[in-house]
Structure formats: C-alpha cells, structure tokens
Amino acid sequence: MPGRPRGGPCGLLPSLAWCNTATLLNMAASLPRPAPEPLARPPVEADLAVDIQGLFGRYRRAERDSIEDVSLTVRKGALLGLLGPNGAGKTTLLSMLCALMRPRSGTIAVHGLSFAEAPDAYKDLIGLAPQSLALYPRLTARENLETFGRLSGLSGARLRARVAFGLEFAGLQDLAHRRVETYSGGQQRRLNLATTLLPDPPVLVLDEPTVGIDPQSRHAIHENLRALNRAGKTIIYTSHYLDEVEQLCDEIAVLDNGRLIAQGALGALLARFTGNRIELRFDPRTVEAAADILRTVAGVEDVAVQSPLLTLVTDDPYRRLPAILKMLAHVHIRPLSVAVGARDLEQAFLALTGTQLRDGS
C-alpha cells in the first residue's frame, strides 16, 4: 500500500500538546512547511484500474443530471474513498461504473475495457457489494455463496475453492449451514462482502459495506479489506463513516451536487482544503480573552470559538503562527495545544461540502 503523509494521531502535522509558550514559539518557528503534494499524479493508462472521463448521468424522468462532467481515475491497487453528502451522486457514479446505469455521455474504462466492448468481460472485472444486504435470507451462507458463485460464472473445483474462501473471509465456516436470516447484522455484512469477492474481480466497489454493524465486525472487514488491497485489489469504498475512510483509504475523491470537487491523496487533500486553519485548545476560562486578542492579529481572517477550542482562519498559518503565539504569551495566555490544518477528514469534508443539511438520497 503506498505510504501517505501522517503526523500525529489525527494524521496531520504534529499536534503540540502540553508545551509551554517558549517551546511552542521555538517549535512554531522551526515547523517544516509541508511540501505541496500533487493531488493526483499524472495517470498512465496501463496503470489505471478505472478511467472515467467527462461523465454525465441522469435518471429517467429527472430534470437534471445526477452526475455532471465527472472525470476520475483510480490507479490499480488503490484504495479510494469516495465521499459525498446524501444526494451527491455517489451511488449514481457507482451504478454507471458497475454498468447498472447507462451514462448520458462520457466514457468509463475498467482495466482498459469498456462495457460496450465486452459486457460480460467488463462485469467480470468488477465486484459490487451493494449498500443493502443482497443475500437470499432463506438460503444458508454456503448456498448463497454457491448461488452467486455459479451466477458469476464459476463452477467445479474453482467454485468450491472460492466458496471455501468466502466462508473463511466472512468467518462463517462454523455457521455455513445455517440460514442467513438467522445471522446477526455483522455476519450478514461480512457474507455480503464475501459474496462480492467470489469471482475474484480485480476491482471491488463497496457501497457502505459497514453500515449498521458492531465495531468488531467493522474491524474484521477493515482488516480483510487491507489484506485484499495489499494483495493488489483496487477498492472503491464509499461510507459516511469518515473516520474509517480516513483509516482505510490512501486516496479520497469527493463528490457534491454531481460534480467531483476534489480528488487526491488524503494528506494533500487535508492540507489543500483546510490548510489555512489553526486550531488552539485553551483552558475554558481563557478562551474568550484569547479570541478577543487574536482577532486583532494581522492576517487572521476569522476566529471561531467553540470552547475550549478556538479556530483561526489565516492567509498563511505557518507565517502567522509565531506572531499569534507571541501575542498570547504577551498577555500570559497559554494554549494547551496547537494544530495546523484540519483535525480530521470530517473537518475537511465539511469544509469542502459545507454544513448545510442534505436530505437527498
């Protein structure tokens, strides 16, 4: 799995907790500025698992496009997190990628192959785990795997081997002969994912595969996905759990209102879209006074107080940070911690897509 810039626990620049002001000043002055990271390296065609260009998509009887001019490339072996608020167009994009929906215009190629060229071969390249539990509840786990395995085109010894793999992947060897309707939500989710893997497709499209399950099952699914990714599978992963996307994915693409508004390595994305922020934690008794003082600092464009946190928006956080810390030291107010950039992906996501409620599907 390709490396990605990681610092503190939040995956950003070092979080400077419990330092005195002098130390903070020294450290701030010596903070290395992160080198600008390319959002996406230039794609090489042979390297691409998925190549989407100029895609437009619209549902029947809809008045506007659900996907507008989306171009997205996914390298072979990447683990891409596809994010977006409700109604952003994620499911539409995945539907077109999995040949469930016909694009209005634009091209999609998976491993260089388009659906029109060879429909069956194209479908063989992609494994889709739908958001809903797409399993036959009256069938056992083994029967489900055998059914979907055969429908995927497997038979004979290969089918038996893949069914055994699926049961092991889902951790259901001992429950293989029980009907799926008797399984817990986590067991069903794991089986749902295992079913997707049966034909061993090189590209996996996972639409919220961990929704509604316990942390143990989620952990098991994450571990399995990392192993699959290490083994060379390309994974496109959508989830509303941004923490798990942050832990799992090395690349992020963000859709909003049918448009791709960002794509790139996680760190680069955070730096680009929330790199102008400084977050300081104070003793709650001093946070308001600190806010009043920092509003007067040159270059500070906005100050938001959410006690005990204070978030500053500046034109250049690395240049302004020494002055900010100096000003605070002058009035004997000491921040408990300082962080530059977004705390996590959620903050970056909200910065990108806004905080307005979305009720679309």
Add this chain to the structure above:
Amino acid sequence: MRRASQLWAALVKETLGLVRDKEALLMLIVMPAVFVLIMSLALQDTFRQNIPRPMRVMFLAGPGVSTERLLAALRHEHSLTVSARITRDDRAERARVRTLVREGHAALAVVLAARPGSSRPRTAILYANPALPAQMRALGISLVRRAFARVASNRLASIVRRFAPHGPGVRAAPLRLVVAKGGLDGAPTPTSAQQNAPAWALLAMFFLTVPLSVAVIKERQQGIITRLRALPVPSWVLLAGKVLPYFLINSVQLLMVLGEAMYVLPLLGGDALTIGHAPLALVVVAASANLAAIGYGLLLATLVQSQEQATSFGAVSVLIMAAIGGILVPKMVMPAAMQEFSAISPMSWGLDGFQAIFVRGDGLTGVLPDTLRLLGFGAACLLVAAVRFHRELRPQ
C-alpha cells in the same frame, strides 16, 4: 457450460427459497386439497342427477275416498316421503303441522281442509319450509301438483267409463317421455369431484401469482436484483430459473388434488373423481394451465412495485378470474349471459379443458381449443414479463 451452471444456480436458489417458504407452500398445496374435500362434499348433491333424498311431506286430511286417492297419488311419487295424519278434528293438528314445517322437520305439508258439515275435502293448502332452496321448493310443489292432477285425471276417466262403458275409454297418454341421461342435449354433466378438483387446483395454480411476485419484489427490495444486474448473467437465465420450480410445484399440487379426489374423497362419502382415458390430453391441459398461471404471475411481478401491491392485486385479480371462470361458482348455476362471459377467464379455459377429458372423455383433439387459448395467454404474459425483466436488468 457457463449458462448451464448459471441456470442450475437460478433453479436451485428459487426451489430452495420456495420450499422453505412454509406459508407459500401451505397456500399452494394444502389450500386446494382442503377446498376440494370441503366443496366436493358440500356440493355433491347439487351435481347429482337424481334428488338426493326424498323430500319429506306431511299430509293432513279428514277421512274419505278423496283423501285416500290423494294420499295414494302422493305416495306414488318416489321423490316424496309422505307421513299422513287422517283425522276429523284437524284444527290443533293444522297448527302443529305448520310449526313442524317451519322448523324444518318436513319440507312441505299438504292440508286438506274439511268442508263444514261434510267429510269431503274442499280446499288444499300447501305449506313449504321457508328455508327450502327455491329449486327444491319448486320441485316439491310440482310433484304435489302432479299427484293432484293424477287424482283428477283418474276421476275423469272413471266418469267417462261410467257414461260410455263400451266406448274407447281413456287410456294412458299414447306418448311416453324419456329424459335423456345427463341432460337435455345428451351430454353428460360433471360430478361434484369433476367440478371441484380441477377448479380448486386451477385456483391454486393461479394463486402462485402471489408468492411468485412477492419473491421478485423481495429480490428487488433486498438489493439482490442490483447484485444480479452487476453479474454477467442474462435475464433469460434468471427468468427460466423462476419458471421451472413453480411449474414443478404446480404439477405436484395438481397431482395431489387429483389423487385426493380419486382416492380420499370416496372414503368420506363423496363421489370418486373419474379422469377419463386420455392421460396425454390431461398432461397437455395441465401443462398449458400451469404455464398460463406462471406467465400471469411473472407478468404481475414485473408490473407491481411493492409486496402490498403484489399480494392485494394478485389475490384480487385471481379471485375475479376464478369467480368469472366458474371456479368459485359452477358455470351450470350461472345465467346464460354470465356463462358466455365466463369464457374470457383463463381459468374457465382450464376448467373446460379438464372437464372435456373427465366428463366427455375427450382426447387431445377435444381439448385443443382450450389448450391453445391457455398457451397463447401464457406465452403473451411470459413475453411481456421477459421484456420488462430484461429492461430492468440491463443498464438503465
């Protein structure tokens, strides 16, 4: 090879899903078996050519020659069982007779009121049990009238003989009426088992519309269709996977119902089902009806959007077809116009086909028109369902 493996998977999953759905199995197999027993026994007498039991008639009159003649004429009617009470003081008896008839202890009562001051009867009053079916009531009255007519004609003949002892006399009518066995046109009519066994089997066949369409809706709602659409499997494989298991279940259900009507019904006092001598024609009609039912079920499955629609519209439409087609109500009791209208129901074609074999002893040629209608209906439904299912599965 790939398609064969896919078809096998579709067949197995559909069969397993169906046989593990206890409610659906109960409806498809047990329901017609129970209905055949109940309805065949309940309607047995209606379908028999003779009057099931002689109607009980009470006769109350004063003593006299006319009384004796009328009583003899009534007893001459085999369909009547007459219990007579001959008394001069008939006031209390009349009230008792009326009560007995009203309470159903007798179907009819004939009371000859005595002429005041005379022992000769003057007026005959007929009481009928109000709960008596209209046809039985009409029949009873007709039989009593015939007895009265016999007395009158005998009396007329004796008068003629008295005045012209050497004349030609009055003989019985020179014409003799023989009612052809089985009906006016000479065609045999079905027994209760021949009506009810195929009728309820057909209803159950068409009722599979409900579990079949619900199964498709569930696949849609559970996202299974989405997964299937993403797989390299053609729509015809999935559709064929649905047709064959339901065809099998329907065939098993039909065999059970026919077997029950042939061997179990007589043990309970009913008429045994006789199925004619054309097994090939029977298989052809059964298969055609089966395909028509499955075609309709699949068509409905591709038309409805929710389980509620599938269960309500499916059940109601099948019941309407059954009501029109002579399944719920035998065609023989329908008015002529309604009998003609019943020809629009596929279930009517199926029932006619079965009865042509069972009752008339027809072979393949005899059932050809009904078979072709059923196959045409089934093929049309399947075609539309296949097109709609293909559209649903292809990229949209």
